[in-house]
Amino acid sequence: MNQLISRLTRPVFATLLALLGCGWTARAVDAQALLPYTLPLDEERLTATGLTLAQEAAQLAQFQQYDEALARIQLAAQLAPQDPQILALMGSLHLQVGDSAAAVMALESAKAIDSDDSTIWFTLGSAYFSEAKYLQAANALEKGLGLEPGNSGAHFDLGNAYYKLNRYQKAINQYETAVSFDELFWPAINNIGLVLYEMGELEPAIEYWERSLDVADEEPEPTLAIAAARYAANINRPAAIESATEALERDSRYADLEFLEDNLWGTRLLSATEAMFRTPGLQEVLAGL
Known part of the structure; x- marks a missing residue:
């Protein structure tokens, strides 16, 4: 999760309050009726607000306040539904609170947007492992290691997946690789x-x-x-x-x-x-x- 948190540090220039605080005055007409008015949505401001909420969620997660963090990241995902890092962090938080099915859904969405992020693949592998879907876990971890081969934790997780699949020698090989990176x-x-x-x-x-x-x-x-x-x-x-x-x-x-x-x-x-x-x-x- 710390890898996901560190990536959510982009500057933010607007808040949800700024979106909702721009007042307007309805123009009266002869029949004393109000014309319908729709507040225009600014996609950039919505995205910026989503990033702010994601940063808050990341900070809460560092203090293991996972429920509060999850509430913020879910709102962030509504405001910035195409941001893979927000979706990935949401998946990681679902995993922390034990909802592995929701974690898989969020991480699959993140992967569909950005398939070149090793952290997304690694976290997806953990989510599938929690679902006892060991073959899918192994596949996801292998994908991530293709992007970041020096990650000792991912080699360890892949070893665990192979172990559960009764591929004992492959499991040992992955554990040994993990130790080669971190004795x-x-x-x-x-x-x-x-x-x-x-x-x-x-x-x-x-x-x-x-x-x-x-x-x-x-x-x-x-x-x-x-x-x-x-x-x-x-x-x-x-x-x-x-x-x-x-x-x-x-x-x-x-x-x-x-x-x-x-x-x-x-x-x-x-x-x-x-x-x-x-x-x-x-x-x-x-x-x-």
């Missing part, structure tokens, strides 16, 4: 471990999770993943349970299997984690959480 991108390193575990590669998966901890040692996700994998493989189970406890105490959200699934934990790892959670020691921890 501190621990989620990409972590997700290589997720893919490898689903492929049945236990030790390589653990190695990647350990690598992600080398970058972000306080992150609970790789710690919990290592614990679940070692518990399932019957490798020092007491130590695995201790590590899992530490991870859950850092972030209790990871005690929720649905949350783990949303974070792309696959069937094998979820099964291993659920089995580990049933141990008496962790049952006490989960009850406390």
Whole structure:
């Protein structure tokens, strides 16, 4: 979203108040009736007002005031319906409030006006991913990367789409590309471990999770993943349970299997984690959480 916000900085010379504040006096006729009068619309002023509202929406979004931002950007889109950046920001805000279907509609409209903006393609890919339309997500992200190949976040998102499509090696390739652009991108390193575990590669998966901890040692996700994998493989189970406890105490959200699934934990790892959670020691921890 920050990329969209930064592009909405064009100068604005009129406001909606200026449009509505130009008064007029009706001319009386012999029958003392008022002639109908239609206020002329100035397209340039309407567009300028739309941009002002879009700038306000962008500022509100920076402070995570998404509902207020969405109200302004929707009005901005009515005043400047052909501005792709306004439509793109509206799509991004719909995505932030969880309305992925509306996000797709807005972003498709933006793309139809400007198909050469990588940010629009990337955001559209995220919207399709949220709709569980992984093939469309991959296609949109590939289009965007054709325009901006050095975007590490987009490579990560494309890896996620390939992972959901069970194209495991292509997913790993995208995660590795993301890391090549940003060596501190621990989620990409972590997700290589997720893919490898689903492929049945236990030790390589653990190695990647350990690598992600080398970058972000306080992150609970790789710690919990290592614990679940070692518990399932019957490798020092007491130590695995201790590590899992530490991870859950850092972030209790990871005690929720649905949350783990949303974070792309696959069937094998979820099964291993659920089995580990049933141990008496962790049952006490989960009850406390």
